[in-house]
Amino acid sequence: MNSVFGGVDVGASATKVALIDAGRRIIASDVRRTGVDFEGCAREAMDAALSSCGLSCADVTRIFSTGYGRHNVSFAQATRTEIACHSRAAYHFFPRKITVVDVGGQDNKIIHIALNGRRENFKMNRKCAAGTGAFLEEVAQRMDVPIAQVDALARQASHVVRMGSYCTVFTKTEILAHLRAGEKVPDIVAGLVDSVVKRIIEMDPLSGEIVASGGVVAHIPVLAEMLSRHLGRPVHILPEAQLAGAFGAALLAMETPVPL
Amino acid sequence: MKTEQQTFKKINATKQMKEIMELHFRELDEAAKTKSKKIAWCTSVGPAELLRAAGFLVFFPENHGAMLGASRMATDLIPVANALGYSPDICSYLTSDIGSYIKGQSPISKAYPGISGPPRPDVLVYNTNQCRDVQDWYNFYAREFNIPCIGIQTHRGVGDVTKAHVDSISAQIKALIPTLEEVSGKKLDYDEFKHVVGLSRQCTDLWKEVLQIASNVPSPLTFFDGAIQMGPAVILRGEQRAVDFYKLLLAELKLRVKDKVAAIDGEQFRIYWEGMPIWGKLRELSTQFAELSACVLASTYCSSWVFTALDPDDPFDSMARAYTELVIVRDENYKERYFEAEIERYKIDGMIFHDAKTCPNNSNNRYGMPERLSKKYNMPMLVINGDLNDLRCYSEEQARTNIEAYIEQLSEKKGR
Numbered sequence: 001m002n003s004v005f006g007g008v009d010v011g012a013s014a015t016k017v018a019l020i021d022a023g024r025r026i027i028a029s030d031v032r033r034t035g036v037d038f039e040g041c042a043r044e045a046m047d048a049a050l051s052s053c054g055l056s057c058a059d060v061t062r063i064f065s066t067g068y069g070r071h072n073v074s075f076a077q078a079t080r081t082e083i084a085c086h087s088r089a090a091y092h093f094f095p096r097k098i099t100v101v102d103v104g105g106q107d108n109k110i111i112h113i114a115l116n117g118r119r120e121n122f123k124m125n126r127k128c129a130a131g132t133g134a135f136l137e138e139v140a141q142r143m144d145v146p147i148a149q150v151d152a153l154a155r156q157a158s159h160v161v162r163m164g165s166y167c168t169v170f171t172k173t174e175i176l177a178h179l180r181a182g183e184k185v186p187d188i189v190a191g192l193v194d195s196v197v198k199r200i201i202e203m204d205p206l207s208g209e210i211v212a213s214g215g216v217v218a219h220i221p222v223l224a225e226m227l228s229r230h231l232g233r234p235v236h237i238l239p240e241a242q243l244a245g246a247f248g249a250a251l252l253a254m255e256t257p258v259p260l
Numbered sequence: 261m262k263t264e265q266q267t268f269k270k271i272n273a274t275k276q277m278k279e280i281m282e283l284h285f286r287e288l289d290e291a292a293k294t295k296s297k298k299i300a301w302c303t304s305v306g307p308a309e310l311l312r313a314a315g316f317l318v319f320f321p322e323n324h325g326a327m328l329g330a331s332r333m334a335t336d337l338i339p340v341a342n343a344l345g346y347s348p349d350i351c352s353y354l355t356s357d358i359g360s361y362i363k364g365q366s367p368i369s370k371a372y373p374g375i376s377g378p379p380r381p382d383v384l385v386y387n388t389n390q391c392r393d394v395q396d397w398y399n400f401y402a403r404e405f406n407i408p409c410i411g412i413q414t415h416r417g418v419g420d421v422t423k424a425h426v427d428s429i430s431a432q433i434k435a436l437i438p439t440l441e442e443v444s445g446k447k448l449d450y451d452e453f454k455h456v457v458g459l460s461r462q463c464t465d466l467w468k469e470v471l472q473i474a475s476n477v478p479s480p481l482t483f484f485d486g487a488i489q490m491g492p493a494v495i496l497r498g499e500q501r502a503v504d505f506y507k508l509l510l511a512e513l514k515l516r517v518k519d520k521v522a523a524i525d526g527e528q529f530r531i532y533w534e535g536m537p538i539w540g541k542l543r544e545l546s547t548q549f550a551e552l553s554a555c556v557l558a559s560t561y562c563s564s565w566v567f568t569a570l571d572p573d574d575p576f577d578s579m580a581r582a583y584t585e586l587v588i589v590r591d592e593n594y595k596e597r598y599f600e601a602e603i604e605r606y607k608i609d610g611m612i613f614h615d616a617k618t619c620p621n622n623s624n625n626r627y628g629m630p631e632r633l634s635k636k637y638n639m640p641m642l643v644i645n646g647d648l649n650d651l652r653c654y655s656e657e658q659a660r661t662n663i664e665a666y667i668e669q670l671s672e673k674k675g676r
Contacts, residue, residue: 081668083669084665084668118672119640119668119669121634122640122665122669124658124662
């Protein structure tokens with residue numbers, strides 16, 4: 001088998017691997033926490049993905065890496081930024097003029113893609129991690145809410161508690177005040193997700209058709225629904241949203257002419 | 261895109277630049293120790309010509325601030341000033357310099373053995389054209405040393421520079437003279453003043469030519485080179501040795517143009533840098549851009565010491581005009597026209613705005629400028645969050661990803 005291409009996305013929170021065939025279909029994947037050993041984690045994730053479909057590294061024609069740890073993946077032949085990879089994955093599923101909103105573990109990206117698939121412009125959040133997955137992880141922990149339950153809890157909310165600060169640390173204090181005032185946990189959790197939505201909205205006018213990508217919307221899809229309510233129009237969630245970076249990297253690996 | 265390490269092109273004239281800079285610091289140190297000459301501290305675009313003509317040796321604390329940043333001493337020293345009530349949100353040149361003074365640690369002593377640090381001043385002279393922070397900075401030292409602190413209050417948000425602007429600044433420059441004469445114990449030598457302004461004009465004309473040589477394709481000069489080579493234009497303007505140095509540098513760069521020597525091998529992208537340098541990361545940034553075959557070749561910052569209005573036959577009014585024509589004091593419309601001209605002059609592919617946390621006056625991205633220019637030129641723009649000196653405000657990994665993605669995008673735009 002020689003028409004398999006791989007993408008490795010070593011993100012701030014999770015490392016993702018996607019293997020695709022000549023038909024651009026995902027044939028295997030793996031997701032695991034990044035931890036502190038980027039190279040080791042990437043290798044384990046790749047081995048697991050390969051093993052799940054009965055392949056070895058020699059069966060993969062080309063591998064590209066992306067994400068914060070992209071330069072630590074020694075078995076990848078080239079690197080591409082997360083912006084390039086999420087753009088490519090989003091355009092694969094929505095081959096038209098779109099605006100991609102990628103909510104990641106440590107940063108958010110808004111990418112405007114032209115009709116021909118070319119990136120017109122992109123923005124990343126300022127250096128503060130407010131409004132990212134890290135914010136939700138931190139504040140959920142403060143409330144003893146497992147991150148896996150955030151989506152379900154937010155959906156149980158009777159109203160959305162308004163969060164006044166965009167600072168993660170201040171928000172933790174603010175939560176205490178809301179609890180003391182008798183607010184219910186689901187309503188506060190909805191407020192936290194809403195806070196992330198507000199951070200996204202203030203990054204860019206978010207024109208046109210919106211496609212949400214990344215691990216946060218994959219696990220907390222209510223975020224996309226709340227964004228949709230703010231914008232007054234639908235927000236699509238990319239299929240396999242958490243794998244989008246790795247999938248995009250694999251597509252770019254397939255489409256990049258050799259030699260690199 | 262290249263992935264191998266780019267070889268930096270060494271500028272031979274740097275040796276002479278270092279020599280005259282060292283001589284300058286040693287003269288100041290000698291004067292401070294022996295009291296042979298009076299010393300004035302002056303803001304970077306303050307009335308240095310007047311001070312020289314009044315018999316002072318001139319020291320520029322902003323240059324010291326840049327040295328604190330480049331040596332990465334700043335980040336450890338800023339908290340010392342923060343603890344004294346100088347906010348981490350104000351100018352990090354100010355906070356790092358005051359921290360340096362309190363701790364008695366200076367990059368001058370590391371660069372020039374035998375010199376303990378900045379020379380003790382006899383008078384402090386500012387022009388608020390850079391920002392209001394300079395007067396607070398100098399007033400700190402006025403209290404410490406019990407010496408006069410005098411200055412010029414600039415106009416801000418200036419559209420066209422009018423006679424009213426010039427008259428007001430000119431009058432303020434003249435009003436400095438009695439205090440300067442009292443401190444120096446000498447009358448201002450008007451002929452010397454005209455001579456100094458003439459030398460400053462020569463320096464500025466040469467420096468402008470050095471910067472604009474980057475309009476050649478490929479560019480023989482990078483912004484990072486400029487940030488180093490600008491030293492004499494800031495601290496030695498008005499002196500013959502600055503003029504001599506820029507003649508030498510210009511000749512070397514002209515030879516590069518003649519021989520088609522590029523500052524960045526295989527230059528593919530021509531980038532404009534708007535905003536302050538991130539002094540502690542110049543090396544890392546210049547390496548990253550070089551690896552991406554991107555030449556950051558022009559900046560507003562380095563052009564901030566081009567004063568073409570200076571006229572030795574009309575020293576007061578021409579200084580007033582020159583120091584009010586600066587981009588930093590102009591209104592948003594003027595700045596937009598200025599950036600448009602620069603984009604066209606240097607045949608720019610992309611523009612990076614550095615949003616410096618502690619330097620709002622030099623952060624021109626904050627009122628929609630990148631968006632307006634992007635629309636006009638169909639050119640993507642990039643904003644990087646950071647700071648001139650306070651590296652606590654800079655996320656290196658995020659900046660690197662931003663830059664890499666930006667060059668990827670420019671590459672796609674060029675169809676590469």
